[in-house]
Amino acid sequence: MLLAGVFFALMNVCVKQVSHLPTLEVVFFRSLFSLVASYLILKKDNIPLFGNNKKLLIFRGVAGCLGLIGSFYTLQHLPLASAVTINYLAPFFTALLGIFIVKQPVRPIQFLYFGLAILGVVLLKGFDNRISTLGLLIGLSAAIFAAIAYNIIAKLKTSEHPLVIIFYFPLVTLPFVGVYTIFNWVTPIGWDWLQLLLIGIFTQLAQYYMTLSYQRANLSKVASLNYLGVLYALIFGFFFFDETYTQWSLFGIVLILLAVIMNVRVRPLR
Numbered sequence: 001m002l003l004a005g006v007f008f009a010l011m012n013v014c015v016k017q018v019s020h021l022p023t024l025e026v027v028f029f030r031s032l033f034s035l036v037a038s039y040l041i042l043k044k045d046n047i048p049l050f051g052n053n054k055k056l057l058i059f060r061g062v063a064g065c066l067g068l069i070g071s072f073y074t075l076q077h078l079p080l081a082s083a084v085t086i087n088y089l090a091p092f093f094t095a096l097l098g099i100f101i102v103k104q105p106v107r108p109i110q111f112l113y114f115g116l117a118i119l120g121v122v123l124l125k126g127f128d129n130r131i132s133t134l135g136l137l138i139g140l141s142a143a144i145f146a147a148i149a150y151n152i153i154a155k156l157k158t159s160e161h162p163l164v165i166i167f168y169f170p171l172v173t174l175p176f177v178g179v180y181t182i183f184n185w186v187t188p189i190g191w192d193w194l195q196l197l198l199i200g201i202f203t204q205l206a207q208y209y210m211t212l213s214y215q216r217a218n219l220s221k222v223a224s225l226n227y228l229g230v231l232y233a234l235i236f237g238f239f240f241f242d243e244t245y246t247q248w249s250l251f252g253i254v255l256i257l258l259a260v261i262m263n264v265r266v267r268p269l270r
Helices: 002-017 023-044 054-077 080-087 090-101 109-126 133-156 162-183 191-216 219-225 228-241 247-265
Strands: none
Touching (some): 002 054, 002 080, 054 133, 054 162, 080 109, 080 228, 090 247, 109 133, 109 247
16 A cells, blocks of 8 residues: 555656646546556456446446546646645545435544534635635545545446446546547647656556555555555655645645544444
């Protein structure tokens, strides 16, 4: 999980390094790499490409697509640690939406944690004028769409192979962002090509090591290590982009992280 966190953090840095490119174009290259990699693995393992519940798989792809676009937009336009922290709100929205989508109730204490997270967002936005209202709303929307995608994955877990679910993500995303990219193409220059390639490579490596950690260690222990991503973002943001934070903004980040971690550690209701 420590390796996964490093690779996710490096991916975030690469996304921010190409902030001069349109967000949907960056998503296009990331999805193209993911589509090719997923296709090759599925063919190698002789797994049917298109699954059983195609409607739900497409819906998952759409939600994941919108979540990825919003996530990359915040990484490009917000301070790195702030963007990563806002993206970490996805577990909250996953739990709340799970009440209605997968009929999974939550404990009352989780609403307290949700309130703490909201307070953290208010502090983060209120004391950092680099975070625009539009950027914050897009970041929150990205977390909500990611939560929808996670809930759909939960509904598909008994009917679809995990690799098929992963395959539908770029399969749906590419046509959507491809049309925009064709008509709004900005040619990457020099190191941009390497950064775009690294985004795809770091993403695949991060997902591989994250999956490996969930398979081989206690879930609650390794899951909490995932939130070291904010620490990585603070360090990389300082050294790569000269980003600093006020005490109140840092307090907001800490509040959000504490709320999310406590929420993740709550035992689900049977």
